[in-house]
Amino acid sequence: MDYEIKVPEVAEGVTEGTVIAVSVAVGDQVEYDQTLLELETDKAVVAIPSPVAGVVKEILVAEGDQAKVDATIILLDTQDESAAAGEDTVQPEEPAVQEEPEETIPQDEPEEPVAEKQEAGQPAESLDLSPVRRDDRVAPAAPSVRRLARDLGVDIYQVQGSGPGGRISSEDVRLFVRDTMRRVTGGGVQAAGEFAGLHAQRPLPDFSKWGEVSREPLSRVREVTADAMAYAWSTVPMVTQYDKAVIGDLETYRKEHNRGVKEAEKVTMTAILAKVCATALKAFPQFNSSLDLGQKELVLKQYVHIGVAVDTPNGLLVPVLRDAAGKGIEQLAVELNELAERTRERKVLPEELEGGSFTISNLGGIGGNAFTPIVYAPQVAILGVSRAEVEPVWSGQEFESQLVMPLSLSYDHRVIDGAQGARFLRWICRALEQPIELAMKS
Numbered sequence: 001m002d003y004e005i006k007v008p009e010v011a012e013g014v015t016e017g018t019v020i021a022v023s024v025a026v027g028d029q030v031e032y033d034q035t036l037l038e039l040e041t042d043k044a045v046v047a048i049p050s051p052v053a054g055v056v057k058e059i060l061v062a063e064g065d066q067a068k069v070d071a072t073i074i075l076l077d078t079q080d081e082s083a084a085a086g087e088d089t090v091q092p093e094e095p096a097v098q099e100e101p102e103e104t105i106p107q108d109e110p111e112e113p114v115a116e117k118q119e120a121g122q123p124a125e126s127l128d129l130s131p132v133r134r135d136d137r138v139a140p141a142a143p144s145v146r147r148l149a150r151d152l153g154v155d156i157y158q159v160q161g162s163g164p165g166g167r168i169s170s171e172d173v174r175l176f177v178r179d180t181m182r183r184v185t186g187g188g189v190q191a192a193g194e195f196a197g198l199h200a201q202r203p204l205p206d207f208s209k210w211g212e213v214s215r216e217p218l219s220r221v222r223e224v225t226a227d228a229m230a231y232a233w234s235t236v237p238m239v240t241q242y243d244k245a246v247i248g249d250l251e252t253y254r255k256e257h258n259r260g261v262k263e264a265e266k267v268t269m270t271a272i273l274a275k276v277c278a279t280a281l282k283a284f285p286q287f288n289s290s291l292d293l294g295q296k297e298l299v300l301k302q303y304v305h306i307g308v309a310v311d312t313p314n315g316l317l318v319p320v321l322r323d324a325a326g327k328g329i330e331q332l333a334v335e336l337n338e339l340a341e342r343t344r345e346r347k348v349l350p351e352e353l354e355g356g357s358f359t360i361s362n363l364g365g366i367g368g369n370a371f372t373p374i375v376y377a378p379q380v381a382i383l384g385v386s387r388a389e390v391e392p393v394w395s396g397q398e399f400e401s402q403l404v405m406p407l408s409l410s411y412d413h414r415v416i417d418g419a420q421g422a423r424f425l426r427w428i429c430r431a432l433e434q435p436i437e438l439a440m441k442s
Helices: 081-090 093-102 104-108 111-120 143-151 170-184 196-200 220-235 248-258 269-283 329-344 418-433 435-441
Strands: 002-006 016-022 035-040 045-049 054-059 066-068 072-077 238-246 289-292 297-300 306-308 310-312 315-317 358-362 381-385 389-394 399-412
Touching (some): 035 072, 143 170, 238 418, 248 399, 248 418, 269 306, 269 329, 269 381, 399 418, 418 435
Parallel strands (some): 306 358, 358 381
Antiparallel strands (some): 002 072, 016 035, 016 066, 035 045, 289 297, 310 315, 381 399, 389 399
């Protein structure tokens, strides 16, 4: 019997992905939990396994295709009763997972006839349904649609109508609200064929007038990065503070420590910074928060999860070290080495890229003496690290040659004042220069 393999909901908020590899062919015998294809989503590359054993009867997608959650991608011929039994046990799980993304639309649909009935019975309504004019223009929408827009707090003149002559329907209003809310919460939503940050770009000139050009599609990771950075840059009033830490003694100790340990256990400066920042976030809790403007509240997180930017061939990804404040540097080093390796190999899980409350971006291994990292909303701060260099440092009596590491702290000025930013960054520098203080603060 035929068994439909559908795209599961691989992570919260993920609605589709790009097929980057198909691991089977028509006629192949597949086993339970065998990888059928790989899907690149907003979060990571995810292997889609087979929930049953069987023979591949038909493959409905190809490499490069977009596949939405709950879409059928492969048909299997489950040739025996055991496979059919497997279908009975696995299949009920899918509706529970797949219903959630579609939940809002079916519930909204019945409301439209109700609104139309209310339009016929307008005397019972106390709302003013007369056309709202702006510059002698009338909103091209029925009274019921204007009522819906008012109830939802929507300026109907901002809604793009999809009907004849630009007429606005109730569904246009709902889509506008969904689009706006997802942008505000960082989820993002895009029309077919474009990513969410595209609306901010002016039309490009015809570059071919000046010479030969070529085009290549953006990877899903690059699309998401572009949207997240554009959203942060346009909504977060950022300030960047700069400071330098003298790390000669710390670097000498780190190198000495790494001589006697395995490669996977070697301590990196990023691992040390993760511990220092985690401890600093406990001392300065406003840096471990998120701003909820809708509720006019500051969300203070009791956990400390440190995101670490990792450069991969497919773009920048930020895996997260969980509960960094409660772990030692050696444990953080082992976890970070393993997590970074899996991230570069595209084996990181989507949930390992979520939940960060503060981010570290270390470019010291590449070069540069300063940069301005962009806050990764809804976080409120990010630490940038540049290459350490030997510089003359005044000791109070004379200049001494010291290994100095430049640090750049960007933060959301709505949450953090300049004095707080300076104290936080100086705290980090002091902890790197005098590690005993870190142990005492912990």
